[in-house]
Amino acid sequence: MTQPEPHLLLRAAPFLRRGLTTPGLMTEVILALVPVILAAVYFFGVSALLVLTATTLGAVATEWLLSPVRPRGVALRDGSAILTGLILGLCLPPGLALWMAFLGGVVAIGLGKLAFGGLGQNLFNPALVGRAFLQAAFPTALTTWVPEGTITEVLSVRSGTFAAPFMQSSVDAVSTATPLGVMKFENVATPVADLLLGNSAGSLGETCGVVIIVCGVFMAWRRLFDWRIPVAILASVAAFSAVVWVFDPQASPSPAFMLGSGGLLFGAVYMATDPVTSPIAPRGVWIFGIGVGALVVLIRLWGGLPEGVMYAILLMNAATPLIDRISQPRGFGRGRAAA
Amino acid sequence: MSSGLFKLSFRHGIHPDEHKDQTAHRPFERMPFADRLILPLRQHTGAPCEPVVGVGAEVRRGQVLATPGGFVSTTLHSPVTGRVTALAARRHPNGQMVPSMEIDTDAYSSQRLPPASSIDWRALTLDGFIEEVQRAGLVGLGGAAFPTHVKYKLPDGRRCERLVVNGCECEPYLTSDHRTMVERPEAVVRGAEIVATMLGAKETVIGVELNKLDAIETLRRVVGEGPTRVIGLNVKYPQGAEKMLIKSIFDLEVPAGKLPIDVGIVVNNVASMAAVADYFDRGQPLIERGVTVAGPGVDRPSNLIVPVGTSVRDVLRHCGLNHETRQVIMGGPMMGMPLASLDVPILKGTSGILAFTDEVVDHTAEYACLKCGRCLEACSNLLNPARLARLARAGRWNELEMNYVMDCMECGACTYACPSGVPVVHLIRAAKTSIRKRKAKGE
Numbered sequence: 001m002t003q004p005e006p007h008l009l010l011r012a013a014p015f016l017r018r019g020l021t022t023p024g025l026m027t028e029v030i031l032a033l034v035p036v037i038l039a040a041v042y043f044f045g046v047s048a049l050l051v052l053t054a055t056t057l058g059a060v061a062t063e064w065l066l067s068p069v070r071p072r073g074v075a076l077r078d079g080s081a082i083l084t085g086l087i088l089g090l091c092l093p094p095g096l097a098l099w100m101a102f103l104g105g106v107v108a109i110g111l112g113k114l115a116f117g118g119l120g121q122n123l124f125n126p127a128l129v130g131r132a133f134l135q136a137a138f139p140t141a142l143t144t145w146v147p148e149g150t151i152t153e154v155l156s157v158r159s160g161t162f163a164a165p166f167m168q169s170s171v172d173a174v175s176t177a178t179p180l181g182v183m184k185f186e187n188v189a190t191p192v193a194d195l196l197l198g199n200s201a202g203s204l205g206e207t208c209g210v211v212i213i214v215c216g217v218f219m220a221w222r223r224l225f226d227w228r229i230p231v232a233i234l235a236s237v238a239a240f241s242a243v244v245w246v247f248d249p250q251a252s253p254s255p256a257f258m259l260g261s262g263g264l265l266f267g268a269v270y271m272a273t274d275p276v277t278s279p280i281a282p283r284g285v286w287i288f289g290i291g292v293g294a295l296v297v298l299i300r301l302w303g304g305l306p307e308g309v310m311y312a313i314l315l316m317n318a319a320t321p322l323i324d325r326i327s328q329p330r331g332f333g334r335g336r337a338a339a
Numbered sequence: 340m341s342s343g344l345f346k347l348s349f350r351h352g353i354h355p356d357e358h359k360d361q362t363a364h365r366p367f368e369r370m371p372f373a374d375r376l377i378l379p380l381r382q383h384t385g386a387p388c389e390p391v392v393g394v395g396a397e398v399r400r401g402q403v404l405a406t407p408g409g410f411v412s413t414t415l416h417s418p419v420t421g422r423v424t425a426l427a428a429r430r431h432p433n434g435q436m437v438p439s440m441e442i443d444t445d446a447y448s449s450q451r452l453p454p455a456s457s458i459d460w461r462a463l464t465l466d467g468f469i470e471e472v473q474r475a476g477l478v479g480l481g482g483a484a485f486p487t488h489v490k491y492k493l494p495d496g497r498r499c500e501r502l503v504v505n506g507c508e509c510e511p512y513l514t515s516d517h518r519t520m521v522e523r524p525e526a527v528v529r530g531a532e533i534v535a536t537m538l539g540a541k542e543t544v545i546g547v548e549l550n551k552l553d554a555i556e557t558l559r560r561v562v563g564e565g566p567t568r569v570i571g572l573n574v575k576y577p578q579g580a581e582k583m584l585i586k587s588i589f590d591l592e593v594p595a596g597k598l599p600i601d602v603g604i605v606v607n608n609v610a611s612m613a614a615v616a617d618y619f620d621r622g623q624p625l626i627e628r629g630v631t632v633a634g635p636g637v638d639r640p641s642n643l644i645v646p647v648g649t650s651v652r653d654v655l656r657h658c659g660l661n662h663e664t665r666q667v668i669m670g671g672p673m674m675g676m677p678l679a680s681l682d683v684p685i686l687k688g689t690s691g692i693l694a695f696t697d698e699v700v701d702h703t704a705e706y707a708c709l710k711c712g713r714c715l716e717a718c719s720n721l722l723n724p725a726r727l728a729r730l731a732r733a734g735r736w737n738e739l740e741m742n743y744v745m746d747c748m749e750c751g752a753c754t755y756a757c758p759s760g761v762p763v764v765h766l767i768r769a770a771k772t773s774i775r776k777r778k779a780k781g782e
Contacts (some may be wrong), residue, residue: 006662006667006694007665008665008666008677008680008681009665009677009700010677011666012677012765013674014752014754015666015672015675015677015693015700016701017701017755017757020713020756020758021703021706021759021760022706022707022759023706025758118707120707120708120709120759226712275709275710275712276710280723280725328723329722331743331746332582332595332720332721333582333592333594333595333597333746334746
């Protein structure tokens with residue numbers, strides 16, 4: 001009887017893997033973005049798609065260009081550049097000039113991720129770095145909001161989309177204010193129903209609260225992110241704004257308005273949950289989420305800007321290494337529970 | 340269900356596919372005696388044994404070949420009647436060449452064990468009992484192969500209040516403990532009774548995972564109304580780890596760096612208990628053991644009683660090795676040893692031989708760590724494996740120790756759970772070795 005002589009593979013235990021992969025997880029998150037993208041197209045027409053394409057192209061091109069030369073494609077395989085591009089696009093105004101959107105994608109990946117050493121090394125959420133850059137570089141364009149439309153206007157391109165680089169485009173056409181802007185400068189609250197259903201102006205992905213909540217629940221169920229992060233952020237925003245509201249219901253917005261308006265839902269579900277830039281241990285995650293919520297309320301109510309989600313998340317990103325340091329798991333048989 | 344209500348579990352951990360159906364219903368068969376056996380003098384944790392027979396000696400089955408080389412060491416017996424043909428370096432499953440004894444089986448022998456009277460263990464003192472267990476060559480059969488008698492030497496001021504018998508067998512694929520419980524429940528309970536009596540334990544608990552209902556039922560029938568309890572535990576890896584098992588059963592955390600005996604508990608594997616009964620009732624020392632042979636690379640997955648020293652090649656030939664086999668593992672798929680050669684012996688601590696084909700061999704590509712926290716949720720030792728892996732890559736030994744790297748029991752749950760394919764436990768294992776070496780050299 002002859003026996004096969006196998007060429008044995010020598011690898012250390014464990015020999016089994018769960019079968020989850022990083023590209024697989026990224027793909028699922030991107031799938032969970034599709035409804036939000038569809039909602040953006042519904043409300044802001046084909047311009048939304050153009051902006052998203054521009055940011056994604058900028059992100060992917062930068063990743064390809066600046067990644068290690070050997071096999072260039074490798075860095076792209078994890079799918080994170082596409083995800084960053086899409087998320088950046090979804091937090092930009094619908095009528096933004098495409099070249100600006102493209103530049104945002106370049107900065108998000110180049111400065112936000114690769115400058116730190118690539119995926120897993122970055123301190124700040126790359127998409128938010130891109131957005132912060134655009135906000136600093138083109139403050140007017142980033143605060144010019146076109147009104148939401150309906151399905152009949154899907155094919156009309158919003159003004160400004162095709163503006164040539166560095167030319168002063170005449171943004172004379174219809175422009176409007178976001179619910180937070182109206183609140184801040186005119187003290188008029190948009191009805192919460194409109195906020196949830198998307199009947200308001202704002203960035204591409206942030207206006208339709210219902211879609212974001214549904215996608216968030218899906219992602220939490222698939223365990224694509226730590227559910228504690230959005231829960232902590234939303235709960236702390238509700239709590240902090242409720243305190244202010246109870247004392248001064250006339251001048252301050254209601255907690256429901258705070259929760260539904262601006263980029264809070266989108267930020268809490270898609271941006272603060274980036275695992276790389278948020279704490280790893282549950283205790284740290286709660287601190288992180290509560291911190292984001294507190295900063296959002298602080299900036300929105302007393303800051304100079306109507307919206308504060310972006311800076312709140314970026315600031316807590318910066319605090320994450322510190323939070324990680326103080327929120328390590330305790331170790332089995334150590335601390336209070338040790339027998 | 341009932342165990343769910345009482346929360347018989349530990350925190351974190353993983354749920355790998357069990358793959359136990361292949362062999363769970365296959366009764367033990369006796370592996371024929373091989374022509375030649377290789378017996379490394381060190382098959383256990385601790386000092387190697389010292390040979391008492393020379394090359395050319397005729398030995399009987401069950402005869403002592405080597406005596407303990409220290410307290411943390413044990414006795415080696417001949418698994419066959421035959422002749423010692425060499426006392427030289429031979430390949431150990433871990434890859435090293437180690438001093439070993441080679442025995443050629445006498446083809447004409449009946450291989451019957453010489454009749455031995457049972458030992459009146461009740462007449463023994465604890466120290467006498469410990470000596471007998473060492474004389475029996477017993478080691479923990481769960482995989483670590485720690486000499487059993489060492490566990491019975493209670494440190495000064497410690498008493499053994501409870502005996503825990505470990506029937507978790509939480510490693511996927513392995514079913515030899517399961518079969519032992521189903522086929523030899525009397526021996527398991529008898530061994531536990533002997534040990535509990537000698538140690539003066541007030542309570543004996545046999546912990547079995549709920550995926551082995553037939554074993555639980557059989558053991559309960561044998562135990563009857565006695566003081567021994569059989570407890571079903573929710574299935575989770577690594578429940579078979581002593582400290583996790585204690586946490587599951589008694590909701591008690593053994594302090595880090597301490598042993599179960601420090602909280603008055605001794606933990607023994609079910610097969611070890613059966614081996615204790617075999618020695619004290621029938622005089623049979625540890626010369627053979629139950630081994631699960633499974634995996635997609637094996638044509639006839641089986642549970643075998645294998646004489647210690649039989650080569651892996653003989654075992655796989657007996658069960659039929661598939662041409663697609665790419666990986667052969669000694670032990671379980673989570674903590675076992677990869678084999679580079681089939682010409683290595685089954686040891687006292689070998690619970691299984693697994694042959695994996697390409698469809699099971701892990702081909703995960705490695706991506707950057709995203710700090711997703713899945714390893715944290717897998718780590719039943721409540722460590723932060725992602726952080727440890729990062730520190731290990733950077734060689735930051737002090738910080739590693741501050742993050743309790745030495746507490747890691749290397750169960751591999753973190754690596755199993757990692758979506759980025761980071762070899763977390765490998766990095767930690769290497770770091771622990773480096774730290775130990777530095778300690779030995781320096782301070």
